[in-house]
Amino acid sequence: MRVRRQKMEALRAKGIDPFGHRFERTHHAREIVDGFQMFEGNTVRIAGRLMAMRSHGKATFADLLDLSGRIQIYAKLDQLGDEAYELFTSLDIGDIVGVEGKVFRTRRGEVTVEITRFDLLSKALRPLPEKWHGLADVDLRYRQRYLDLIVNPEVREVFLKRTAIVRAVRAFLDSRGYIEVETSAMHTIPGGATARPFITHHNALDIDLYLRIALELHLKRLIVGGLEKVYEIGRVFRNEGISTKHNPEFTMLELYEAYADYTDMMNLAEDLIHYVAVQVLGQTRVEYQGAVIDLTPPWPRKTMVEAVRERTGVDFDAIESDEDARAAARRLGVEIDPAASRGKALSEIYEELVESTLVSPVFVMDHPIEISPLAKKKADDPRYTYRFELIMGGREMANAFSELNDPIDQRERFEAQVALRAQGDDEAHRMDEDFLRALEHGMPPTGGMGVGIDRLAMILTNQNSLRDVILFPTMRPRK
RNA sequence: GGGCCAUUAGCUCAGGUGGUAGAGCACCGGACUUUUAAUCCGGGUGUCGCAGGUUCGAAUCCUGCAUGGCUCACCA
Numbered sequence: 001m002r003v004r005r006q007k008m009e010a011l012r013a014k015g016i017d018p019f020g021h022r023f024e025r026t027h028h029a030r031e032i033v034d035g036f037q038m039f040e041g042n043t044v045r046i047a048g049r050l051m052a053m054r055s056h057g058k059a060t061f062a063d064l065l066d067l068s069g070r071i072q073i074y075a076k077l078d079q080l081g082d083e084a085y086e087l088f089t090s091l092d093i094g095d096i097v098g099v100e101g102k103v104f105r106t107r108r109g110e111v112t113v114e115i116t117r118f119d120l121l122s123k124a125l126r127p128l129p130e131k132w133h134g135l136a137d138v139d140l141r142y143r144q145r146y147l148d149l150i151v152n153p154e155v156r157e158v159f160l161k162r163t164a165i166v167r168a169v170r171a172f173l174d175s176r177g178y179i180e181v182e183t184s185a186m187h188t189i190p191g192g193a194t195a196r197p198f199i200t201h202h203n204a205l206d207i208d209l210y211l212r213i214a215l216e217l218h219l220k221r222l223i224v225g226g227l228e229k230v231y232e233i234g235r236v237f238r239n240e241g242i243s244t245k246h247n248p249e250f251t252m253l254e255l256y257e258a259y260a261d262y263t264d265m266m267n268l269a270e271d272l273i274h275y276v277a278v279q280v281l282g283q284t285r286v287e288y289q290g291a292v293i294d295l296t297p298p299w300p301r302k303t304m305v306e307a308v309r310e311r312t313g314v315d316f317d318a319i320e321s322d323e324d325a326r327a328a329a330r331r332l333g334v335e336i337d338p339a340a341s342r343g344k345a346l347s348e349i350y351e352e353l354v355e356s357t358l359v360s361p362v363f364v365m366d367h368p369i370e371i372s373p374l375a376k377k378k379a380d381d382p383r384y385t386y387r388f389e390l391i392m393g394g395r396e397m398a399n400a401f402s403e404l405n406d407p408i409d410q411r412e413r414f415e416a417q418v419a420l421r422a423q424g425d426d427e428a429h430r431m432d433e434d435f436l437r438a439l440e441h442g443m444p445p446t447g448g449m450g451v452g453i454d455r456l457a458m459i460l461t462n463q464n465s466l467r468d469v470i471l472f473p474t475m476r477p478r479k
Numbered sequence: 480g481g482g483c484c485a486u487u488a489g490c491u492c493a494g495g496u497g498g499u500a501g502a503g504c505a506c507c508g509g510a511c512u513u514u515u516a517a518u519c520c521g522g523g524u525g526u527c528g529c530a531g532g533u534u535c536g537a538a539u540c541c542u543g544c545a546u547g548g549c550u551c552a553c554c555a
Contacts, residue, residue: 056512056513059514127489130489137491139486
């Protein structure tokens with residue numbers, strides 16, 4: 001680093017600005033390499049970061065990296081003259097240069113740009129990580145993601161794919177007539193999910209505000225307002241543990257459609273994810289951590305009771321009391337709160353023993369009412385709700401229901417949650433009078449769905465850690 | 480939060496049983512006009528994560544702490 005600073009000073013002394021200005025490019029590296037026949041002998045202007053230098057005395061090869069990839073450049077003393085050639089050889093790996101030159105192919109067959117002139121656009125004062133092994137230390141990869149992106153090309157691919165996924169989701173929903181909206185990220189009452197919120201403070205109003213834990217309740221207000229089909233792709237914040245599967249801030253898609261129900265949402269989920277896979281991957285079979293997941297619709301639909309019965313042999317249709325349900329859980333080795341209700345026991349068994357075994361996409365439907373305070377209860381069996389979770393790769397990808405639009409029922413559900421909160425469940429939902437008022441104005445029957453964008457990106461890019469699909473995952477500050 | 484593991488040069492890593500720190504890449508100097516993990520010659524650039532302890536002597540053994548990873552728990 002000391003040496004690089006000296007080089008920088010030397011450049012300044014010669015009247016060369018080591019941090020240059022705009023450089024007009026004609027092409028990206030990839031275009032030239034792929035379309036060599038069209039470019040041979042032509043003059044092109046490219047720019048990027050020097051990734052390798054191979055000096056041979058009076059001729060020097062280097063690799064230039066831009067967004068599209070790498071291309072070899074070639075500096076020759078005869079062509080550049082003494083001064084410019086010496087300047088070129090004094091460049092460091094990591095420096096950002098703009099190059100003008102002629103396209104040719106070397107003896108070894110490599111498409112190369114022979115430099116006729118070049119500009120130093122930015123001096124790199126710090127060295128890049130090792131060229132062959134790249135950057136392996138995960139801590140450094142996440143803290144200095146820019147280095148990860150420069151040095152590890154597969155990392156860049158993952159994030160470009162993530163962008164393509166989000167773009168495809170938008171294109172799909174837009175084509176279906178959904179209206180994209182932005183709702184507030186700071187809430188006076190955090191609602192729409194069971195999670196601990198982050199708290200912040202507004203000085204002028206002198207009130208605490210919460211970063212949103214879900215998008216749900218505000219989007220439903222827009223359904224009340226007659227927007228009929230809305231969606232939002234937005235960051236939500238949950239003040240909980242950090243792991244390879246959890247980041248305090250993550251990206252949710254939520255969408256709501258008036259006059260629809262959860263069966264419509266199942267169809268939509270199939271169409272959406274199928275569309276995204278085809279757009280981004282060009283296929284519907286994805287390899288995920290050694291398993292192959294076939295995304296070709298339709299996907300099986302089974303109730304949670306059926307899923308538990310298939311996996312464990314325990315038939316909740318034959319279980320009536322809370323006590324029998326808890327006993328069933330204990331027989332299966334599932335730890336259970338001695339006060340747990342029948343529905344709670346069912347969902348505990350499902351989550352503990354069943355969910356992680358579901359690799360191919362499957363809709364698990366009809367969740368117990370106790371764990372579904374925003375879903376409409378089933379007309380033929382009020383112990384359950386019109387709800388489903390889409391599971392693939394053993395993990396929840398989407399959560400949807402026929403939305404509860406009965407304000408009386410909704411108030412009772414909130415009251416039940418508030419009672420849980422009073423018993424110490426600090427993740428239970430809170431009473432939200434403002435939302436209830438909206439429902440009291442009348443919300444049409446509505447189907448709604450939430451999709452974890454990060455998890456979808458994990459599946460479609462075959463990444464095992466959420467941090468590998470989030471550019472800047474939450475880290476402890478470095479000391 | 481529990482358990483296990485890791486932390487040594489800019490990066491990737493090696494350093495049985497305690498004896499004063501090494502390699503490759505990168506970097507610096509030299510040779511080389513079609514190389515490509517270029518090659519050849521010469522050069523080691525370090526708070527061995529931090530703080531204590533044991534010892535004549537600690538990268539190495541012990542304790543605590545910090546950061547990260549895996550995993551369990553929690554968290555839909």
